[in-house]
Amino acid sequence: MAIPTSRTKEPGRIFINTLKCDGCGHCVKVCSDFGFELVDHKAVISKNSIFGCVACGQCMMACPTGAIAVEGRTLSPIQLFDLPDKESVPTFDSLLALLQRRRSIRTFKDKTVESEKINQILEAAQTAPMGLPPSDVHVIVFENKKQVRAFAEGFSVYLKSIRWMASNWFMTLMRPFWGKANDEMMHEFIKPVFEIYVDSMEKGENWINYDAPLAMYFYGSPYTDPADPIIAATYAMLAGESLGLGTCMLGAVHPFIQNGKKARLFREKWGIKYPSREGLFVIFGYADVHYKKGVKRTFADIHRVS
Ligand SMILES: Cc1cc2nc3c(=O)[nH]c(=O)nc-3n(C[C@H](O)[C@H](O)[C@H](O)COP(=O)(O)O)c2cc1C
Structure with missing residues (x-):
């Protein structure tokens, strides 16, 4: 077995055409698994591999003569493409x-997001880096306002059924176990979230996903690096922005649908295959509000070690 993901547990298979190899050594430099070495000015598969080939494909992408092919773990040389011109990439300023x-957009025009744009967002999001290839990110696409609203209504009903989690007796009971920061978050954020998500939806107001015309849920499998769905969602969000869409990330669904039988049933209903350490919604649509200014935001801390 190789490093497992939900998609594959096989190692990649590396093929080297020694006739084409000119001994440049790029494959040796880019393989972070120490998978290659040069012997008599030709690349050969090394015995120093740590994990076995994870099929990241870096060797065949760097090889200037097309001497390397990697097959397996969902990868094949058919997927290679010519790089876009350097001149076509955005400058830092753009x-x-x-x-x-x-800006995070929460009010949208009643206008469908075109299928072509959905495809473009997904194409861009799939270029995201991942902890280990192949990407173990799963995406559910809610392609119109009706689907987005149906999910929010279902989530609201589900939240109502687990509302005891935000009750005073439960929070008091848990305080010694989950610590000060969680206790403060439960009182000041999670409890009001229950109130606004459940009570507002009962009045017909959707504060869960704002009746957006498009929503995508990025989540992982239990094998996935927790950062992977977040990075993919970020790429999708920026792709949406570049296509003239307003976007907003929504983090407040994922944590509630991880544990317990009710959570499992909810996930099954919506085709969410796994509980996972991280997951994130991104909503998209044509913004119904426009901002005149930006604000300069700062990190909590930047410590430059020099
Ligand atoms: C991980 C993450 C989760 C978020 N979850 C929600 C959410 O559940 N609901 C919401 O209205 N906004 C959510 N937001 C949007 C933030 O509230 C927003 O980024 C913040 O208010 C700053 O505004 P700006 O994005 O316009 O700069 C989330 C943002 C991030 C990055």
């Missing part, structure tokens, strides 16, 4: 402008 113009 990237920063996109980032600075982004």
Whole structure:
């Protein structure tokens, strides 16, 4: 067995065409598994491999003569493509402008997001880096407002059934176990979330996913690095922005649907295959509000070690 994911447990298989290999050594440099060495100016598979080939494909992407092919773990040389021109990538200034113009959008025009744009968002999101290839990110796409609303209504009903989690007796009971920060978050954030998500939905107001015309839920399997769905969601969000859509990340669904029988049944109903350490919704749509200014945001701390 190789490093497992929900998609594959096999190792990648590396093929080297020694006639094509010119001994440049790029494969040796890029393989972080020490999978190659040069013998008599030719690349050979080394015995120093630590994990076995994870099929990241870096060797065949770096090889200038096309001497390397990697097969397996969902990868094959058929997936290689020519890189876009260097001139076509955004400059720092244009990237920063996109980032600075982004705002979390929660009110949308009653306009469907075109199927072509959904495909473009998914295409861009799949370029995201991952802890270990192949990506173990799963995506559920809610393609219209009706589906998005149906999910929110279902989630609200589900939350109502587990509302005891935000009751005073339960929080008092748990305080010694989950610590000060969690206790404060439970009182000041989670309890009001229950109130607004459940009570508002009963009045017909959707504060869960804001009746967006498009929503995507990025989550992992138990094998996935918890950062992977978050990074993929971030790529999707930025792709949406570049296509003129307003976007907003929604973190307040994932933690509630991980544990217990009711959570499992909820996941099954919506086709969510696994509980996972991280998951994130991104909603998209044509913004119904426009901002005149940005604000300069800061991290909690930047400590430059020099
Ligand atoms: C991980 C994450 C989870 C979030 N979850 C929610 C959410 O559940 N509901 C919501 O309205 N906004 C959510 N947001 C949006 C933030 O509230 C928003 O980014 C913040 O208010 C700053 O506003 P800005 O994005 O316009 O700069 C989330 C953002 C992130 C990054």
